[in-house]
Amino acid sequence: MFKRTKSPAVEETATPAKPGGKGRPTPTRKEAEAAAKARARAPRDKREASRKQREFRAEESRKIRQGMKSGDERYFLPRDKGRVRRFIRDYVDRRFSIVEMVIPLMIVGLLLGYTGNSALMQASSLVLLATVLFVVTDMFVLRFRIRRELRTRFPDESLKGTTYYALTRSMQMKFMRLPKARVKIGQALPEDYDRN
Numbered sequence: 001m002f003k004r005t006k007s008p009a010v011e012e013t014a015t016p017a018k019p020g021g022k023g024r025p026t027p028t029r030k031e032a033e034a035a036a037k038a039r040a041r042a043p044r045d046k047r048e049a050s051r052k053q054r055e056f057r058a059e060e061s062r063k064i065r066q067g068m069k070s071g072d073e074r075y076f077l078p079r080d081k082g083r084v085r086r087f088i089r090d091y092v093d094r095r096f097s098i099v100e101m102v103i104p105l106m107i108v109g110l111l112l113g114y115t116g117n118s119a120l121m122q123a124s125s126l127v128l129l130a131t132v133l134f135v136v137t138d139m140f141v142l143r144f145r146i147r148r149e150l151r152t153r154f155p156d157e158s159l160k161g162t163t164y165y166a167l168t169r170s171m172q173m174k175f176m177r178l179p180k181a182r183v184k185i186g187q188a189l190p191e192d193y194d195r196n
Contacts (some may be wrong), residue, residue, distance in 0.1 A: 063075070065178070068080075068178045068179045068180070069178070069179070069180050070180075071179060071180065071182060076179060079161075079165065080179055083154075084150065084154050084157050084159075084162060085162075085165060087149075087150070087153065087154070087189070088146065088150075088162060088165055088166050088169070089169060089177075089179065089181070089182070090181075090182060090183045090189055091146055091149060091166070091189065092142070092146075092166055092169045092170045093169075093174065093177070093181035093182070093183050093185075094183045094184070094185060094186065094187050094188075094189065095142075095185065096185050096186075097138055097142075097170050098131075098134040098135055098137075098138045099135060099138065099170060099171050099172075099173070100173065100174060101131075102131060102135060103173070105127060105128075105131045106128065106131065108124075108127060109124045109125075109127040109128040109131070110124070111124075112124035112127065113125070135171075138170075139167055139170070139171075142166060142167065142170055143163050143166070143167065146162070146163070146166045147159070147162075147163065150162055
């Protein structure tokens with residue numbers, strides 16, 4: 001009674017390919033969805049699944065590392081984002097820190113300690129003790145100066161965690177720091193820093 005009548009089948013005519021066209025018909029929605037499902041099909045076994053997951057994680061970490069090296073703030077960790085953290089990084093990177101010399105001084109101290117000569121062994125102890133004292137003093141000076149700068153430049157910002165951030169960055173060798181340093185040692189920082 002309410003049956004829809006079928007219209008007679010329309011014969012398909014071969015249409016000539018457009019110049020500059022892709023040379024094939026656009027897939028239907030059903031075909032496109034089937035192709036997407038086939039691409040996203042679950043791996044056959046656990047080994048293949050873990051391999052795919054490892055490859056995905058490696059690619060993501062490579063992208064994040066590259067973004068951090070290039071200074072792209074989209075790839076920074078939450079602790080590295082914002083103008084205050086950017087200022088802290090630049091402030092720490094522009095100053096010469098005794099931590100830069102820790103590894104060479106430690107190596108000298110250890111070499112002197114293994115000579116077997118009592119005078120050189122005492123010198124080794126003095127070198128190691130002096131290194132530790134210099135690092136601790138440098139950390140106190142950095143903490144005092146950076147807190148003063150932050151209060152002056154960013155009076156309305158919360159300073160929670162900023163001292164720890166500055167100290168942990170300063171304790172890393174400069175070439176190992178991520179995000180990479182943007183300033184050279186001794187370079188002056190601009191006054192209107194929050195516009196950077």
